[in-house]
Amino acid sequence: xxxxxxxxxxxxxxxxxxxxxxxxxxxxxxxxxxxxxxxxxxxxxxxxxxxxxxxxxxxxxxxxxxxxxxxxxxxxxxxxxxxxxxxxxxxxxxxxxxxxxxxxxxxxxxxxxxxxxxxxxxxxxxxxxxxxxxxxxxxxxxxxxxxxxxxxxxxxxxxxxxxxxxxxxxxxxxxxxxxxxxxxxxxxxxxxxxxxxxxxxxxxxxxxxxxxxxxxxxxxxxxxxxxxxxxxxxxxxxxxxxxxxxxxxxxxxxxxxxxxxxxxxxxxxxxxxxxxxxxxxxxxxxxxxxxxxxxxxxxxxxxxxxxxxxxxxxxxxxxxxxxxxxxxxxxxxxxxxxxxxxxxxxxxxxxxxxxxxxxxxxxxxxxxxxxxxxxxxxxxxxxxxxxxxxxxxxxxxxxxxxxxxxxxxxxxxxxxxxxxxxxxxxxxxxxxxxxxxxxxxxxxxxxxxxxxxxxxxxxxxxxxxxxxxxxxxxxxxxxxxxxxxxxxxxxxxxxxxxxxxxxxxxxxxxxxxxxxxxxxxxxxxxxxxxxxxxxxxxxxxxxxxxxxxxxxxxxxxxxxxxxxxxxxxxxxxxxxxxxxxxxxxxxxxxxxxxxxxxxxxxxxxxxxxxxxxxxxxxxxxxxxxxxxxxxxxxxxxxxxxxxxxxxxxxxx
Amino acid sequence: xxxxxxxxxxxxxxxxxxxxxxxxxxxxxxxxxxxxxxxxxxxxxxxxxxxxxxxxxxxxxxxxxxxxxxxxxxxxxxxxxxxxxxxxx
Numbered sequence: 001x002x003x004x005x006x007x008x009x010x011x012x013x014x015x016x017x018x019x020x021x022x023x024x025x026x027x028x029x030x031x032x033x034x035x036x037x038x039x040x041x042x043x044x045x046x047x048x049x050x051x052x053x054x055x056x057x058x059x060x061x062x063x064x065x066x067x068x069x070x071x072x073x074x075x076x077x078x079x080x081x082x083x084x085x086x087x088x089x090x091x092x093x094x095x096x097x098x099x100x101x102x103x104x105x106x107x108x109x110x111x112x113x114x115x116x117x118x119x120x121x122x123x124x125x126x127x128x129x130x131x132x133x134x135x136x137x138x139x140x141x142x143x144x145x146x147x148x149x150x151x152x153x154x155x156x157x158x159x160x161x162x163x164x165x166x167x168x169x170x171x172x173x174x175x176x177x178x179x180x181x182x183x184x185x186x187x188x189x190x191x192x193x194x195x196x197x198x199x200x201x202x203x204x205x206x207x208x209x210x211x212x213x214x215x216x217x218x219x220x221x222x223x224x225x226x227x228x229x230x231x232x233x234x235x236x237x238x239x240x241x242x243x244x245x246x247x248x249x250x251x252x253x254x255x256x257x258x259x260x261x262x263x264x265x266x267x268x269x270x271x272x273x274x275x276x277x278x279x280x281x282x283x284x285x286x287x288x289x290x291x292x293x294x295x296x297x298x299x300x301x302x303x304x305x306x307x308x309x310x311x312x313x314x315x316x317x318x319x320x321x322x323x324x325x326x327x328x329x330x331x332x333x334x335x336x337x338x339x340x341x342x343x344x345x346x347x348x349x350x351x352x353x354x355x356x357x358x359x360x361x362x363x364x365x366x367x368x369x370x371x372x373x374x375x376x377x378x379x380x381x382x383x384x385x386x387x388x389x390x391x392x393x394x395x396x397x398x399x400x401x402x403x404x405x406x407x408x409x410x411x412x413x414x415x416x417x418x419x420x421x422x423x424x425x426x427x428x429x430x431x432x433x434x435x436x437x438x439x440x441x442x443x444x445x446x447x448x449x450x451x452x453x454x455x456x457x458x459x460x461x462x463x464x465x466x467x468x469x470x471x472x473x474x475x476x477x478x479x480x481x482x483x484x485x486x487x488x489x490x491x492x493x494x495x496x497x498x499x500x501x502x503x504x505x506x507x508x509x510x511x512x513x514x515x516x517x518x519x520x521x522x523x524x525x526x527x528x529x530x531x532x533x534x535x536x537x538x539x540x541x542x543x544x545x546x547x548x549x550x551x552x553x554x555x556x557x558x559x560x561x562x563x564x565x566x567x568x569x570x571x572x573x574x575x576x577x578x579x580x581x582x583x584x585x586x587x588x589x590x591x592x593x594x595x596x597x598x599x600x601x602x603x604x605x606x607x608x609x610x611x612x613x614x615x616x617x618x619x620x621x622x623x624x625x626x627x628x629x630x631x632x633x634x635x636x637x638x639x640x641x642x643x644x645x646x647x648x649x650x651x652x
Numbered sequence: 653x654x655x656x657x658x659x660x661x662x663x664x665x666x667x668x669x670x671x672x673x674x675x676x677x678x679x680x681x682x683x684x685x686x687x688x689x690x691x692x693x694x695x696x697x698x699x700x701x702x703x704x705x706x707x708x709x710x711x712x713x714x715x716x717x718x719x720x721x722x723x724x725x726x727x728x729x730x731x732x733x734x735x736x737x738x739x740x741x
Contacts, residue, residue, distance in 0.1 A: 222682035311723035
């Protein structure tokens with residue numbers, strides 16, 4: 001494939017299928033609504049997140065803050081969503097990251113994205129701010145800005161119920177924020193169907209800042225593919241691959257967290273972070289209480305549900321008839337939930353499920369809540385704050401009720417919640433007394449991830465361009481996630497960088513095409529491979545690509561656009577691609593990995609290799625003109641050069 | 653001539669049946685023009701599924717596309733031959 005692209009968008013390599021065709025543009029300050037073609041952007045980026053990143057790169061002026069009216073909130077549905085590709089349901093939401101000031105992005109499944117494409121749009125790009133609470137109603141090529149005063153203050157559950165009653169169409173799909181987003185709590189999520197959260201980067205906070213409560217979509221249209229017969233053959237092949245992995249499918253269908261019912265599951269040993277990082281080992285009795293099949297979390301799993309066009313099906317539906325928080329029910333309980341409560345040393349299963357469902361109702365990102373509030377618990381333990389500061393809450397490890405109450409305070413900015421709502425880095429400045437050292441964050445965003453044992457995981461999280469999170473290259477060995485081949489010890493530093501880059505690249509493709517990585521290349525699924533992606537892109541979109549084109553061109557474009565956005569808009573540097581300080585200084589205290597820490601020299605060696613593999617400057621981690629021009633990003637290289645942020649990068 | 657039956661207990665609500673049915677009917681991915689309609693309430697987990705008279709069990713296909721692509725084995729093409737098996741389920 002010959003690729004020569006130097007303009008902001010491209011007319012070359014024309015896409016001839018799978019797209020809805022339009023970008024919906026809305027300026028909430030003026031009420032103006034217009035559209036433009038999505039194809040020229042997708043021809044350059046492959047669509048989805050890639051197009052969102054390109055739009056932000058082209059249109060956000062340097063110096064723009066997340067809370068400025070000029071900030072854009074971009075919804076980008078993957079290019080293959082709406083077709084029969086297994087797992088093609090995902091939507092990327094990109095904006096300025098409220099934590100880092102750089103690129104923000106969160107990714108979410110459900111049926112909302114497909115419905116938007118049937119309504120005629122691949123993207124929605126929102127700028128400006130409304131002067132009153134509003135929601136958007138989008139259907140069949142048109143959009144309306146509607147009053148949402150009657151929805152303001154409502155939880156995501158209430159919002160969904162009220163909108164369904166008002167609109168009287170059970171097939172509408174809803175993306176909404178809860179009270180947390182309305183109150184500009186930094187770690188706010190956008191919820192699809194009340195349960196699937198676009199959690200990271202504070203995307204819900206930006207939506208609330210624009211006074212946008214919800215986006216309702218309903219589409220009656222269609223998506224055509226370039227070569228229907230060839231496409232269905234490619235789809236049939238992917239289904240055969242899924243069916244060949246029946247054992248793995250069955251395991252994932254109980255949700256990833258179900259593996260932790262086995263108290264000897266290696267994830268218990270290698271991936272836990274306890275009491276805000278004081279240790280990485282959790283007692284067996286606590287594991288047993290949390291995940292007991294008869295009385296623990298699994299006993300509340302009533303059924304499992306799947307996202308649109310998904311053959312995996314990983315969303316447990318949680319419900320219970322008695323006990324604490326019995327009014328709560330709904331989809332969700334992922335590994336993140338298990339990790340989250342362990343961070344507070346909470347092993348009460350009722351609290352664990354309530355934690356997750358309450359976050360969904362309030363529109364909070366669970367990682368932000370877990371990592372941020374566990375830090376607050378530690379501040380309390382160390383006497384840096386006391387009961388006067390916490391409005392009487394006793395924030396002792398294991399106190400689940402205190403966590404639940406603190407979450408409500410956070411979402412509504414009540415008492416100490418107001419201090420924490422502006423971000424934990426800001427809160428640490430106010431609390432002072434060295435409290436910042438105990439705050440576990442990456443590029444400003446609180447993080448729940450393990451760094452001291454699984455090194456490829458740690459590298460993937462640390463280098464994520466959207467401020468931490470484990471979906472941008474984090475691996476637990478090359479077989480579980482990664483390119484396959486000969487497995488090696490996840491606790492070693494060698495060999496990790498190459499597999500991390502491979503995983504980061506496949507995720508770029510998955511987020512551009514909208515394929516869930518629980519069907520794709522991550523978490524041990526491996527039902528689909530980059531080879532499948534090439535076949536699907538050829539037959540659905542009519543782009544004559546090979547697997548190499550995807551991995552060495554499109555995936556590289558996506559990552560570089562985000563990296564360049566960070567370079568232009570922040571002061572993030574090599575230090576910010578290393579694990580949080582605490583894990584570099586403090587060793588694990590108990591368990592079979594006692595004595596382990598994130599060795600700074602070894603992490604730096606991984607980072608050298610990681611930068612080199614991307615073609616970036618090994619010393620500074622900055623992009624080079626050569627690597628950018630190789631994938632047609634001359635305009636981006638020029639932009640960086642104009643600010644002295646390329647070639648001379650190590651003299652910043 | 654048979655009919656498509658769904659085992660609600662096995663259904664995950666992924667809507668793939670609706671999607672591939674629309675492809676059979678129209679050559680496009682067009683859920684609105686499908687013989688099968690699916691909707692879901694995320695707060696109760698309840699799935700509503702229905703099939704209308706436009707279903708032709710996919711004519712000359714080896715098996716109906718909805719059955720072929722249901723990863724959860726929730727759909728069955730009920731014919732004279734497998735009527736008993738269906739009733740047992």
